[in-house]
Amino acid sequence: MACIANPVLRGFYPDPSILRVGDDYYIATSTFEWYPGVAISHSRDLVHWRTLPPALTRSSQLDLRGRPNSGGVWAPALSHADGLFHLIYTDVRGWAGDFKDVRNFLVTAPDIEGPWSEPVHLNNSGFDPSLFHDEDGRKWLVNMVWDHRHGHDSFGGILLQEYDPAARRLVGPVHNIFRGTALGLVEGPHLYWVDGWYYLLVAEGGTFTTHAATVARSRSIEGPYEAMPDGPLLTSAHDPSLRLQAAGHGSLVQHADGSWSLAHLCRRPLSNGRAILGRETALQPIGWRDGWPRLAHGGQAPADQATVPDLPAQPWPQRAPRDDFEATALAPHWQAPRVPIDAAMASLDARPGFLRLYGRESPVSRFEQSLVACRQQAFRIEASTCVEFSPENFQQMAGLVAFYNTDAFYYLFLTRAAHSRRCLGLMRCERGQVSYPVEKEYPFDDCARVYLRLVIDHARIRFYCSRDGDRWQAVGWEQDASILSDEHALLCGFTGNFVGMACQDLSGQRLHADFDWFEYRELDEDGSAAA
Incomplete structure (x- = not known):
């Protein structure tokens, strides 16, 4: 195994969606009101990363004029199936107050560097959508649902609905498969199929000091989902002395050797508690115990140094100052x-x-x-x-x-x-x-x-x-x-x-x-x- 220093993507690289295709690793991160939309980083050794051309470069894919600060592109999700890269993203038109005006889209490309297709509009029910490609060939969209009603939990749970690629639309019933744990504010869902179980990875606790990543599982994709005992999987909330704070929202990747890693967001606050670099991306090794993914080094805290497979070094030309x-x-x-x-x-x-x-x-x-x-x-x-x-x-x-x-x-x-x-x-x-x-x-x-x-x-x-x-x-x-x-x-x-x-x-x-x-x-x- 090799050791890497966290964060692996420094500066404003939040909400990482990690994907491995062969020997190549890709991480898609949120860009909010910054254009072009969706930053994509590429590595072959998990140590050296380079910036690829962004995905959303045309106004027909993304028009951010008038978007509020911290609106725009939230939590992209990157996947690969049927010879295509699939990218799901939310365009947030308004997010402050009781209502969230959001639209969720899908674009595809035969190559990670594009060209990316015109967008397919999916739904508007909430943010943080992710596309899951099941073993039987069916495709499922998950996203959190926003509940604007007074007296209700605004973060109303995780919705599941089937996506029909031939019809280019969502079909069938909508299921609310997971309402989160006592941490609250459930969002950022990703589904995985491992050893006969559907695993649902979500973010909870809000994106600041109480942030966390939580896991639930079910034998059926429609649920019910049980939360991991002794959860969450990852959080910094219990220890303000940790260098990596606000650890949470992330995604899992399986390596060619069968091992797993978690890519997650984190902050490195200054002594006054403010994080001028924004939310960054870190990696943590995952070990499976008793049918659940756990941090390989034990506990729930993010590590400053993480182990990853010992892959051949692949440095990229450095950007000139x-x-x-x-x-x-x-x-x-x-x-x-x-x-x-x-x-x-x-x-x-x-x-x-x-x-x-x-x-x-x-x-x-x-x-x-x-x-x-x-x-x-x-x-x-x-x-x-x-x-x-x-x-x-x-x-x-x-x-x-x-x-x-x-x-x-x-x-x-x-x-x-x-x-x-x-x-x-x-x-x-x-x-x-x-x-x-x-x-x-x-x-x-x-x-x-x-x-x-x-x-x-x-x-x-x-x-x-x-x-x-x-x-x-x-x-x-x-x-x-x-x-x-x-x-x-x-x-x-x-x-x-x-x-x-x-x-x-x-x-x-x-x-x-x-x-x-x-x-x-x-x-x-x-x-x-x-x-």
Whole structure:
């Protein structure tokens, strides 16, 4: 067996659905309001992972304009049968309050890198759908059901219904097969067939400190299902000292040697309890005892180090810290809130060697922003860029962002003021309230190229600017980076922090900004770039 360090997918990679096809492992994770939809990671040794092209790239598959923060794509489920990859996902149009407006879809592809089909609409009864391919060839959809009625448990149980692939629709009766345990908030169902039993893996307890993964089983797919004695299978709720907190929502995979692993989400909170990296993906070995899956190392707590089959090493080329924008298309780690990174937003051709962003709506818009960013994946990072921008009025801005969502971000931006043709300001948005922590603006009338930098060190964030890329000047004082976290978000959130580039033109003229390069570096404890 080999030993791996958790989490295996660092940063915003929640709700993992793990799949093995031959020698290849895939993990699909939620992307919420970030476009393209559904992140897919690939490994052949469970140690080294690479980012594949995302699945949902067309507006006909996914249209996120207007989606609330932490709406959009929830809990995708990846499976393989009949020579096709099957991907189930929820599009959450509204989730706050008594009602959940959700739609569940299925897309398929002959290859994991696509092209993925047009979506089949399945149902709207709840979220976290998953498709189970039974031994007899029948296919079954499971999802949690949302009960909006006062006096009822909102998490109303796990529904089961047959899916007819020829008719491309659900058929037959709907069964509520499991209402959860005393932990409550049952969701995230996945079905498995092992040694004559149907095993139902669910998430319970909510996605924060009391989160858990629970198992139930039945001889019949329609139930009744009995919960595993001495459950849950996995939780961090009993021990706040654990490095991996909020362990829960996950899926099982069987290896070629017959052993099993659990992929699950977790958080690594800062000392103040906030997890700026969002919900990440970890792996745990599973041992079967008395007909039940258990953590192989015993107990219910997630381990920082996990054992997996000793597979031949398969490292992938590492992503270069600097993107010089010389390729013909952006790499798959770049994402945007709610809209595709298309010709209306960005161009790599308009000025070769630059990423041109065309100014659109404000940084709090939930419709059409021009913002391109990548995940923060370490507690200590440095992000820098070089931008050329000639604003004509105060409604035009461009620069560097640390962006959790439209209610929580920092923005180091160039704009125009009465006293300066080009000046630099700092914007802060916390729980929807915009402020300007730096009163003075930094004039840059004398240079066409401006260098911008931010440094995040756990709960602290600092900003810098430069005229030549060598001599850097601090912009204001140190700020609180932990506002960019699920725990501090309005209504709570489910994503993670991103860093990237943005451009606005609130006048509607679509003035552009040209970014020469973007650099993302993870730092060692001494502040130097990590190897």
